[in-house]
Amino acid sequence: MTTLTDPPAESFKLSMLVYDTRYRAITFQILALLAFLTLIGWLINNTAQNLADLGKEPSFAFLYAPAGYDINQTLIAYNNQDPHIRAAFVGLLNTLLVAFLGCVTATILGVLVGVLRLSNNWLIARLMTVYVEMFRNVPVLMWIVLCMAILIESLPAPSAFRGDDATSSMALFDSVAVTNRGVYVPEPLFSRGLGDISVGGYFEISLDLIAFLVVLGGGIFVSRQIARRADAQQEATGVRPKTWYLRLGAVVVPLLVLMVALGFHLGLPELKGFNFQGGTYMRNSLIALWLALSLYTAAFIAENVRAGILAISKGQTEAAAALGLRPRRITSLVILPQALRVIIPPLISQYLNLTKNSSLAIAVGYMDITGTLMGITLNQTGRELETVLLGMLIYLTISLLISAVMNWYNSRVKLVER
C-alpha cells in the first residue's frame, strides 16, 4: 500500500525566475520597476545638471514677485503690481469661466442637434448632418480663429452707435451693445449691498453672491422636499397633487425678496467718448472662444446623444405606452433614464475635451491659465520648468475633479443591474 505524500520540495533554481510562471511575474515587475526608476532618475539627473549649467535653481519664489503685466479680462480685481500667483489665479478663473459657459451651451446645442438629427423631417435631419460633419472634420483651432475673424470683421465699431444718424443700435431695449471690440451686457448692481469679504488677504468674495447662492440652495432644497411629499402622497393614495406652483414659488419668491432687500438694479452700458462705459464687458476673444468651443463640442455631443437615443429599443416606448403612461412621462420615466446611461460617459469626456481645448485661448489672446502662467509669466521670468509643470498640474487637477464629479453623477443615474 502506498500513501500519498507531498511532492518532493523543489529546490529553488535561478532559472525559475524566467521559466516558472510563479516567479516570472515578480521578475518582470521588478525589472519594470527598475527600468521605470532608472528612467525617472535619469531625467531628474539630466534636469538638475542642465539647470545647474544654466545657473537656475528650481524655486517657486518667482510666484510672489510683482507680475508687471496687465490682463484685459478679469473676474476678480487685478492690477499689474499684483504677484504672478494672482495673475495665474485670474487666468485659472478665466479658464473655468469659458469652460463652464462652453459646457452649458454645448450641452444645450448638442442635445438639440442630436434630437433633430433623428427627426422625421428630411430637410432638418440633413441640415443637422451637414452641421455635425462640418464641425467635426475641421480643427477646433481653425474654428476659434475663424470666429474671432467673424466678430472683428462683421460687427460695428463703437463709433457706429454715436450721433443722430447712428448706423447701429443697441439690442434688447437698449441694454446690450454688440461691437467689434466686444459685447457689453448689463451688470447686476446692489444699492444696499453687503460688501466683500477677504479670504486670507488675497481674494475678495462678494457677500451678495454668497447670500444669493445660499438662498437659491435653500429654495431648491425646499422645492425638493415638496416634491418628495407629493411622491409619498402619490404612493399612498394614487393621486398626485399639483405642486408645480408651490415648487416654483419656493425657489423664486425668496430670491425676489433678497433682491429687493439688497436694492438690485441693472447697470446699463452707455456710450461715453470713444467707447462704452458701464455694464459687464465681454471681450471678443472670450466670445469667439466660447462660440467656437460650444459649436465644435456640440457636434460631438450631438453624435453621443443620437447614439444614446438609438440604443433604446422601440419596445421600451411601446411597453410604457401599454402601461398607460402619457408621452411626457414615457420620456421622463422610461426613455431618458436609459438613454442617459449611454450618453453620460462620453459626455464626460466631451466636457474634459472642451476644458482642455480652452487652452487654445492663447491663439486669440484670451488670458487663461495658458496665457498667463505658461505664457507671459514664463517669458518674463524664464522659469520654463516651474511654470509648465505647475500649469500641467493645474489642468490635471481640473480634469480629475470634473471626471470625479461626473462619475459620481453617472453612478447615480446608472441602472442597477444584477
Add this chain to the structure above:
Amino acid sequence: MSDTHAETVAFVRETMLPQKAPPASTVGPLGWAKANLFSSYVNGALTILSAAFIVFVLYEILPWLISPTWEGTSLTNCRELLAAAGDDRGACWGVIRERWQQLMFGFYPRTEYWRPVLTFIFLLVAIAPILFAQFVPAKVAYFSALFPFIAVWLLWGGTIWGPVLALLGFVVGFVVFRYASRAIAPALALAAGVVAAIIWWSVITPFVEPDLSRILPIGIRSVQSREFGGFMLSITIGVTAIMCSLPIGILLALGRQSDLPLVKSICVGFIEFIRGVPLITLLFVASVLLNIFLPPGTNFDIILRVMIMVTLFAAAYMAEVIRGGLAALPKGQYEGADSLGLDYWQAQRLIIMPQALKISIPGIVSTFIGVFKDTTLVSIISMFDPIGLSNAIRADTAWNGVYWELFIFIGFVFFVFCFSMSRYSMYLERKLNTGHR
C-alpha cells in the same frame, strides 16, 4: 334559418373590382414631401424655416464664392477686378493661386517639391496593403516596411547612408532575435535583439557613416526642419504619430489590463496624466522643456520633439480606446485561449487582439482624425502649419486682411482628409462585420 341574405340584399357583387390607385397625396414627390417634410404643422414650419435659412445662406455666399478674382495679385488688385466686373464684394481667390504651394509645402525649396509629392504617393502605396488588404498583393507590404526610411530620406534629404544604416540596425536586431530564440526564452531573445540593434546604432553607425558617405557620396540636397510647413508638416507629424501610437497604445492597454500591479499602476499613471493635460502643454514641453530633460548638449530637431510628444499624446488616447475593445470581449474568449494552452502573447496575438481591435475600429479612427486635426496646434509654438502660414501670409502687405479665402481653403482640405478617414472607418466596419447578430 338560412344565413344567406338572399331576401334582404338586393344585389351582391360577384367579381372583384380592379384596385384603385392610391390617393395622389401619398405617392410620388408630393406624397414623399407630405410624409417627410410636412407631416405636421410643427414639421411644416420647421421645413419652411430651414429652407429659408438654406436659401439665405446660399444667396449670401454663392455670389461671394464665384468671383472673378483668380488672377488677382494683391487685395487692392482684387478689389479693382471686382469693381471692373461690377460686383461690390467677392472672394479674393488670387491669394490661393499665388500661395497654394506655400500652404502645401511651407518654405520647402521650390525645386525640391517633387520630393514631398513622391513621398505622399509612396505613402498611399505603402498604406494600400493595410487599408485594402483584399485588392492589393501582399508583397506590397515589404514596401510598407521600407517606407519610413525612404520617407525620411526623401523629406530631409542628405546622404542615403543614415536611413540605410538605421534600417540595417533593425535587420541586425531581427537576425539576432531569430537565432537567439532557438536557444533561449523568447523574452530573453527579444532583449538580445534589442541590445544588438542598439549597439549597431550607437557604436557601429557613427563609426561607419562618415566613411561610407565619403566613399560613396549618394545623396540629395538636405532640407532643414524649419523649412517644413503647410499641409506637408501636418501630414508628416500626423502620420508619424498615428503609426507609432497604435503599437504603443496596444502595449499600454495591455499593461493597464495586466495582473501585474506594478506594471498596471505605471501604465494607469501615464495614461491618466497624458489624458488630463491639454496637448498644448505637451507641445510647450516639446519646445522648451525636452532639452532640459535630456543629457546636456543634446539638441535635436524641433519636428522630432513635437512628433515624440504628439505620439505619446495619441498613444494614451489609443490605449483607452483599445482597453474598451478588450473589456467588450466576452470572458469566454480569454478562457478559451487559456484552455487551448496558448501562452499570454500567443493568446493576445491569435485570439484577443484581432477581435478587440475590430471592436475598437471606430474609436481608433476617430483618434486618428483627432490627432490629425490637433497637428494644427503646432502653430502656437511658432511652427508653420497651415494656420501658422495663413498668419504669415496675412503679414505680407499685399494680402493684409485676407481671412476667409485662406480659412475656407485650409478648412476644406482638412475636411476632405478627415471626412474620407471617417468614411473609410465605416467601410472597414462593414467589411469586418462577421455577423454576430
